[in-house]
Amino acid sequence: MNNSEQKNNRRDFLFTATYTVGAVGIGATIWPFIDQMNPDSSVKALATTEVDISQIQPGKSITVLWRGKPVFIKRRTPTEISEAQSVSLDDLKHPEKDKDRVKKAEWLVMMGICSHLGCVPLSDKGDYNGWFCPCHGSHYDTSGRIRKGPAPTNMEIPVYAFIDDNTIKIG
Ligand code: FES
Known part of the structure; x- marks a missing residue:
């Protein structure tokens, strides 16, 4: 693997890691909000x-x-x-x-x-x-x-x- 391929792989990894953390973060923030908007039948x-x-x-x-x-x-x-x-x-x-x-x-x-x-x-x-x-x-x-x-x-x-x-x- 040459130097430039190594850099690309590292960037892909960083991008994927950031994207995943971002998605989990948003999911965790929105869930309680949505949950509150759906009161149960009781x-x-x-x-x-x-x-x-x-x-x-x-x-x-x-x-x-x-x-x-x-x-x-x-x-x-x-x-x-x-x-x-x-x-x-x-x-x-x-x-x-x-x-x-x-x-x-x-x-x-x-x-x-x-x-x-x-x-x-x-x-x-x-x-x-x-x-x-x-x-x-x-x-x-x-x-x-x-x-x-x-x-x-x-x-x-x-x-x-x-x-x-x-x-x-x-x-
Ligand atoms: S909740 Fe802080 S004084 Fe009442």
């Missing part, structure tokens, strides 16, 4: 969820699963409501009025997912009597708004509606 069946809220006492909350994610339903006390309503928007990292986050002041319905990296915050904890995310220390108030810590935004409000006084439909 997830599709839960596109909407009806929740009986008649047993939730003032000050208590429940967590329900909707589309595989936790949703907090909190029945707020008059104190928690007035705390949420009296906050100045200037004090908020993600300014949202409490009245724009609820359909009835007594009921807060929101995704139970920290906006930082997706942990599930603990209720009735933290410096603002709302929720506390122990993963990296984010504090949320009684309206689920971020008040302290690394989370960038308030906890999200899902689409929901009151079917009657005792039933909420999420989704």
